[in-house]
Amino acid sequence: MNEIKLSAHNFNMYFGKKQILKNINIDFPKNQVTSLIGPSGCGKSTLLRSFNRMHDLSPDARIEGDIKLDTLNIYDKKTSVTELRKRIGMVFQKPNPLPKSIYENLSYALNIHSFSKTEIPGLIEKALKESYLWEEVKDELKKPAVKLSGGQQQRLCIARTVVLRPEVILMDEPCSALDPISTNKIEALIMSLKKDYTIVIVTHNMQQAQRISDKVAFMYLGELVEFDTCENVFKKPQKELTKNYVNGHFG
């Protein structure tokens, strides 16, 4: 019933000699929110960043195995990394608007992917509306993006990702630098985005994972320990390790 959008098979990842990810096998269903949880250093961010090849920047990163977006092998030599990143967007832990105006933060991505000049303003308005930011910024699109509050900046970063109409959105602890009200807004946004996008989110916040996820993957020391529906992972975990973690016995 659930179509698989993104998947990893026998995926290993090394930084130099150190193995960070150990034989990961996971399938992300389309139009659902999947949370990656686990203690710090368990490799969940590393896994997330593998999906849009952000590790290409680190010269000592090495991978084995496959990651597939639909049927496209993303680490295939023929795969264009810029095209891939258009299809798999990413929102970072700390809001990172570019040092440009609010408008330019969105038009930048559109210009790079050569969208026509006439459709850009419309696309930007649509993305800002979808990110629940339009009402707050519509009169000051020329303002520097860094003048926005932290929560607004993060919604801008989401709008910037959404404006390209990706298929998958990766989020690396998008609320960890935000206050509770901003966090609520982002969570509501995530819920509304999942009808159009497949979302993979790394979070340290157990309540957040329970509120927003359809599926939850628990990782520990570079291994995928348990991957199930949100309810099963939190209510009926199969493994002792998962149970201890979600109940806050360690982490």
Next chain:
Amino acid sequence: MNIKKRESTDWLLKQVFKAAGLVTIGLLAGIFLMLLYNSIAFFADVKPVDFFTGSQWDPESSTSKYGIAPLLVSTGLVTLGAMVIAIPLGIFTAAFLSELAHPKLKTILKPVIEMLAAIPSVAIGFLGIVLVGPGIAKIFGIQNGLNALNGSVLLAVMALPTVITISEDAINAVPHSHREASLALGANKWETLFKVTLPASLPGLIAAVMLGLGRALGETMTVLMATGNAAVLPKGFLDAVRTITATIAIEMGEVPYQTTHYFALFAIAVVLFLITLAINLLGEYFANRLRKFHA
């Protein structure tokens, strides 16, 4: 008792630091006033209009011409040429060092570039006389290579270490998250460099250019040796020129004390001072305007 002592130490230190800051301002003001005071004596003898519009600098002749134009144009020409060479070369080298160069290559290149700054200007002057100058003469088929272009090339070499070092610091200071943001949107390395990293470092790049410009404007020995020293209005880069700095250096040693000619040298120094001041203020203004886009 103890608290009182700490408070008075606090007060004392505050005054010391304030004094240290004021000394710099005092020095700047003092130099400017000294130059201004001496040039007032010059303008008592020569009309400012003649000074700024006169097209001849010939204090030795019987009619004593004090037109600053030839010197000003010379300085402008040489500096402009130097910047045209040094700015792109310097910024691209800095971008290469910071974004693309292999760490091993970087550890070799950086000290070499910094060593370039340690070469005395007299030695660079030699380089102009024996190598660059004759080279220019050959390429352009002219008799003498001691001209504005020669000076520009040499000044570019001298300004490069400044431009490169400060530009590289500016580029390095751009947060890594900006690059990640751009790459994650599907931009490639070049788009990220030219549309995000370099624009984000622009305030620093402007500072680099300003300091490089200051270096080129104020340099004396090299241009004195390598540009031919003809105080006539140059028509182009292949003409011999004489900059303001070279003029002061050449004539100051021979001019009789407190004559019009003597004061004239202070007047052209004031002009040079004002130019560098204006350039620095302008650079600061632009840097501030751009900074508001940064957190």
